[in-house]
Amino acid sequence: DTEVTQTPKHLVMGMTNKKSLKCEQHMGHRAMYWYKQKAKKPPELMFVYSYEKLSINESVPSRFSPECPNSSLLNLHLHALQPEDSALYLCASSQDPGHEAFFGQGTRLTVV
């Protein structure tokens, strides 16, 4: 089983809203990732959690706030987003940071 589950699949939010994206895996993976992908571009790394600790933050604006409540869950809290933040947000996990990563199906976010 290589399943990473993301909810919701689609999200439309206003610029003053607060929302959260959720990601869950039950493969015992100890590294989890958030990526952002715009149309016709490759995934762009945002955050890496390794053993439940934030290990990489790619200078992401503070309106994106990650959280790793336990080894199976990863959240991305969104607040005061801009229309240019509209994108496909992808969660991924790997056995540890040095191994192959498996992606969830993504959340299509539209900021209006």
Next chain:
Amino acid sequence: QKEVEQNSGPLSVPEGAIASLNCTYSDRGSQSFFWYRQYSGKSPELIMFIYSNGDKEDGRFTAQLNKASQYVSLLIRDSQPSDSATYLCAVLGGSSGTYKYIFGTGTRLKVLA
């Protein structure tokens, strides 16, 4: 120079032919190499990974790695229309010691029926 380079395509091949996708990388310390397939509007799907020089085969797919030339390729034999997608090359690890995937921009493959 981009860290991971791929020809954006589209690469068009007839059904049943071999599709050859190429990727070069700039960091000589890179350790692990991955190929993902991404259909339009979907998330990337891992299809191959390779860590050592040489070839690695899995069904219709063969990954080839040449660390001296900093080159990794993916061959798809007996290409099918369902193989039409964007193929992303990803490179992990490197001289910095941090475990970050660096993706190429992807090659769009079209398999013509």
